Amino acid sequence: SITIVSGVLNGRPVRVSEEKRREIVRVAKARNYLPNRIARSLVSQRSNTLGLVIPSIESRTYTSYTKHLEELCRKAGYALFITNTNDNLNLDIQNIEQLVERGVDGIFFVPSNEAYERSEEIISLLEGLPVPYVMVNRFFVNYMCDRVIFDSEHGGYEATAYLLENGHRKICCVMNTKNSNTGRARFRGYIEAIESFGLRVDPGYVIESPWTMLGGYEAGLKVMRTDATAILAGSNYVALGLRKALEEAGKRLPEDYSLV
Numbered sequence: 001s002i003t004i005v006s007g008v009l010n011g012r013p014v015r016v017s018e019e020k021r022r023e024i025v026r027v028a029k030a031r032n033y034l035p036n037r038i039a040r041s042l043v044s045q046r047s048n049t050l051g052l053v054i055p056s057i058e059s060r061t062y063t064s065y066t067k068h069l070e071e072l073c074r075k076a077g078y079a080l081f082i083t084n085t086n087d088n089l090n091l092d093i094q095n096i097e098q099l100v101e102r103g104v105d106g107i108f109f110v111p112s113n114e115a116y117e118r119s120e121e122i123i124s125l126l127e128g129l130p131v132p133y134v135m136v137n138r139f140f141v142n143y144m145c146d147r148v149i150f151d152s153e154h155g156g157y158e159a160t161a162y163l164l165e166n167g168h169r170k171i172c173c174v175m176n177t178k179n180s181n182t183g184r185a186r187f188r189g190y191i192e193a194i195e196s197f198g199l200r201v202d203p204g205y206v207i208e209s210p211w212t213m214l215g216g217y218e219a220g221l222k223v224m225r226t227d228a229t230a231i232l233a234g235s236n237y238v239a240l241g242l243r244k245a246l247e248e249a250g251k252r253l254p255e256d257y258s259l260v
């Protein structure tokens with residue numbers, strides 16, 4: 001019967017002889033049979049799939065994050081659907097809706113930078129989801145939900161304090177504070193560290209930059225117009241752009257500038 005065959009192929013206990021069990025497995029292999037997970041999910045109401053929504057698959061941070069998350073999901077018996085938004089709010093909404101339509105059991109969500117400007121739309125969508133979700137790395141300050149985040153403020157503090165402990169007092173902060181909660185948190189850490197050493201934050205050392213190599217490069221040109229001896233870069237890409245600008249100008253790291 002269909003029930004007996006299904007039970008054998010799915011490893012469930014069924015009343016069948018060992019000889020018949022081996023015959024069922026042999027025929028299934030001969031016909032290259034694979035279980036229909038869609039049909040199975042209709043019965044179990046579970047798809048054993050999870051969805052991931054990230055701003056940029058090209059980002060070093062999210063490439064690493066995605067790799068390790070996929071490995072953990074696989075070990076737990078889940079497949080991971082990965083979607084990319086290019087930091088676009090409309091794609092945030094579209095990808096979440098499509099993942100739900102495809103029957104995922106849950107969603108990992110890293111909102112786009114655009115989402116902060118229209119957070120009401122995303123929050124309304126999240127509150128109506130029929131599946132659980134976890135916000136990762138980025139979050140909305142006034143919206144309480146399950147989330148896993150980095151302590152960016154403490155990170156900004158530790159990085160700045162390290163430069164201060166090594167004798168630097170003129171430290172440029174190259175940060176994205178206009179449209180990034182992460183950048184704003186790291187900047188608060190920078191301020192806290194400067195003030196904890198009895199110093200005042202000099203606005204001339206604070207340089208706004210998007211999270212891009214080009215932004216870091218252009219910030220590097222501005223840094224060299226100050227008398228700073230050290231730089232706090234808000235992200236890896238910003239640091240790479242800074243380094244390129246400094247080296248093109250004949251500056252050496254760490255002899256001329258210390259860079260974190």
